[in-house]
Amino acid sequence: MKWPAQRLASGSKKSFGMYDEAAKLDAAGVDLIHLEFGRPHADTPDHIKQATKAALDAGIVHYGDFRGTLSFRQALVKKLRDFNKLDYGVDEVLVTNGLTHASFAAFMAAIDPGDEVILLDPYYPQHIGKTQLAGGKVVIAHLDEANGFAITKEAIAAKITERTRMIVLINPANPTGRVYTRAELQHIADLAIEHDLLVLSDEVYEYITYDGAEHVSIASLPGMRERTITCFAFTKAYSMDGWRVGYVTADARLMPAILTIAMTDVTHVNVFVQEGARAAVEGPQEPMLAMVEAPRLRPPSTLFPISAARAEARRISRWRSCRKRMSWSRREAFTDPAGKGISASASGPNPRCGSSRRWSAWAASSTHFKSATYQGETA
Numbered sequence: 072m073k074w075p076a077q078r079l080a081s082g083s084k085k086s087f088g089m090y091d092e093a094a095k096l097d098a099a100g101v102d103l104i105h106l107e108f109g110r111p112h113a114d115t116p117d118h119i120k121q122a123t124k125a126a127l128d129a130g131i132v133h134y135g136d137f138r139g140t141l142s143f144r145q146a147l148v149k150k151l152r153d154f155n156k157l158d159y160g161v162d163e164v165l166v167t168n169g170l171t172h173a174s175f176a177a178f179m180a181a182i183d184p185g186d187e188v189i190l191l192d193p194y195y196p197q198h199i200g201k202t203q204l205a206g207g208k209v210v211i212a213h214l215d216e217a218n219g220f221a222i223t224k225e226a227i228a229a230k231i232t233e234r235t236r237m238i239v240l241i242n243p244a245n246p247t248g249r250v251y252t253r254a255e256l257q258h259i260a261d262l263a264i265e266h267d268l269l270v271l272s273d274e275v276y277e278y279i280t281y282d283g284a285e286h287v288s289i290a291s292l293p294g295m296r297e298r299t300i301t302c303f304a305f306t307k308a309y310s311m312d313g314w315r316v317g318y319v320t321a322d323a324r325l326m327p328a329i330l331t332i333a334m335t336d337v338t339h340v341n342v343f344v345q346e347g348a349r350a351a352v353e354g355p356q357e358p359m360l361a362m363v364e365a366p367r368l369r370p371p372s373t374l375f376p377i378s379a380a381r382a383e384a385r386r387i388s389r390w391r392s393c394r395k396r397m398s399w400s401r402r403e404a405f406t407d408p409a410g411k412g413i414s415a416s417a418s419g420p421n422p423r424c425g426s427s428r429r430w431s432a433w434a435a436s437s438t439h440f441k442s443a444t445y446q447g448e449t450a
């Protein structure tokens with residue numbers, strides 16, 4: 072029997088392999104430092120929970136609008152206008168199960184077999200799998216570490232061919248942590264307009280910026296609204312990772328195809344969870360802002376040294392020499408010489424997640440990290 076379908080058998084399995092390994096070690100009681108996902112450290116703010124409970128008590132438990140409840144989408148339209156400077160109507164917003172679902176629907180709606188999708192390296196591994204599932208071909212545009220992983224026009228222009236369909240952006244970036252400037256985004260916008268390309272912008276970290284960095288949504292740049300699919304989620308800043316709620320915005324011409332994928336996949340997002348998320352957007356923002364500023368979340372100095380360390384870890388995972396300190400092999404336990412378990416993935420260490428102190432302590436004891444960019448980042 073042929074199993075599974077070719078598009079699954081031939082694609083990348085990168086995204087979840089490390090998560091699986093870490094889960095096994097967790098279950099075995101190993102004291103793991105989780106670097107393979109960015110789990111917020113705080114509980115979800117109470118007013119969000121209360122709104123969800125109230126929705127349940129009010130009997131909001133039945134099928135709803137496939138695009139998301141109207142009142143929630145209205146609240147999102149206002150947030151998009153006020154915070155992102157984006158002008159979308161309620162029918163250009165679709166509520167999804169987290170950002171992962173939003174971008175999956177976008178990839179599936181946008182990519183035909185053979186289409187090329189440009190990912191900026193360092194990239195987020197899920198985007199490889201999604202490109203491949205849609206039948207597309209991943210094309211990597213390397214960003215230069217020496218240049219702070221800044222976007223340059225040349226780096227992307229060199230990768231554009233007749234088959235290029237979409238450029239994928241993560242802003243603020245994971246794993247580098249870079250918050251792209253308006254000028255950097257303009258490079259992508261210029262190329263997208265010149266070559267008639269789509270841009271998928273993953274803005275899951277939109278609120279998590281420091282030191283005066285301004286988050287700019289690329290869809291707000293002239294000429295980009297109609298060719299950008301922007302994905303958002305409540306996951307990180309609102310500490311709602313387990314709630315699985317996000318949303319995607321796109322021009323009215325693009326949205327029906329995205330809705331077809333999302334609706335076929337899940338019908339719609341859990342209705343009382345949407346009420347909780349509505350309270351997150353409409354209610355006080357102070358609890359969210361306080362979590363973002365909390366010492367445990369906030370990198371000790373600027374984002375960049377931390378993010379460079381994350382990118383370093385990503386590279387380390389490929390280095391044989393590193394196996395002395397910890398093993399990255401799928402079949403072995405990931406342990407350092409002291410027996411402490413460390414899981415890692417292509418996204419590298421995530422100082423934003425709960426184990427940052429333990430990670431910092433480990434990183435400080437690592438010869439490589441001392442000589443690299445983690446020096447002084449051990450608070």
Ligand SMILES: Cc1ncc(COP(=O)(O)O)c(C=O)c1O
Nearest residue numbers: 109169170171195245275304306
């Ligand atoms: C860049 C990026 N996109 C998407 C996600 C996943 O978001 P969600 O949990 O809302 O699906 C993450 C999680 O770490 C991420 O870093």
